[in-house]
């Protein structure tokens with residue numbers, strides 16, 4: 076059995092817009108006791124505080140600045156559910172001149188950011204009884220889209236780290252959930268020029284808390300993602316979830 080949001084303390088990175096904002100709102104709808112809105116610029120969390128009052132606590136977190144993650148962990152020592160949602164995408168194919176620079180940037184946020192968050196918060200989750208770590212990955216973690224080659228590579232790497240965390244954090248009763256949306260209607264999708272989106276951010280947020288409550292490791296929340304998830308299911312359940320040497 077997994078974890079309900081009701082009565083829990085939740086932290087969300089990239090909480091000010093897009094999928095992160097929808098996750099904050101869904102956590103509050105489900106009765107979260109407190110939500111830490113982790114944002115790059117504190118003023119961007121102001122509308123959330125104005126709407127919800129002091130149940131929302133803004134925290135400064137820039138995934139490229141490790142000291143902000145360490146400082147957030149000191150402040151949020153009561154957290155039960157950490158959702159690492161923040162991420163970046165720059166449309167870039169593999170052969171473009173600055174593809175390596177773009178991949179380095181996307182790795183620094185999408186992969187090293189996850190590793191920093193996991194390292195800072197794992198001891199806190201353990202001390203609080205286990206809790207949960209949720210990572211926003213993507214269908215791009217499993218499938219490369221050539222016009223977004225560097226982003227897909229970074230999301231494949233973040234999924235790989237998420238798998239490692241799933242197996243490692245089991246030992247301290249921390250639940251790990253890997254979320255793999257398809258194209259979702261946010262600024263990221265609009266700026267990347269996705270022609271069609273599969274769902275709105277609220278669909279991801281609702282499915283995320285349902286999956287946490289059910290104790291799932293993998294979530295494919297929207298219709299586009301579910302097609303990829305269905306094709307991947309056998310490998311996931313026979314190989315990824317049992318883990319090498321554990322099955």
Ligand SMILES: NC(=O)c1ccc[n+]([C@@H]2O[C@H](COP(=O)([O-])OP(=O)(O)OC[C@H]3O[C@@H](n4cnc5c(N)ncnc54)[C@H](OP(=O)(O)O)[C@@H]3O)[C@@H](O)[C@H]2O)c1
Pocket residue numbers: 088089090091092093094095114115116119136137138139160161162163184211212213214255256257258259260261262263264
């Ligand atoms: N939208 C999609 O189609 C889609 C599909 C699959 C997966 N995802 C994943 O879902 C997550 C959320 O995506 P979204 O569509 O909501 O994106 P978005 O609308 O572009 O919002 C991105 C969020 O990440 C924050 N952020 C960016 N760089 C950061 C950094 N260095 N440190 C901390 N926060 C940072 C942004 O803060 P600022 O406002 O300060 O820039 C913003 O809050 C991402 O991990 C993305 O890869 C999205």
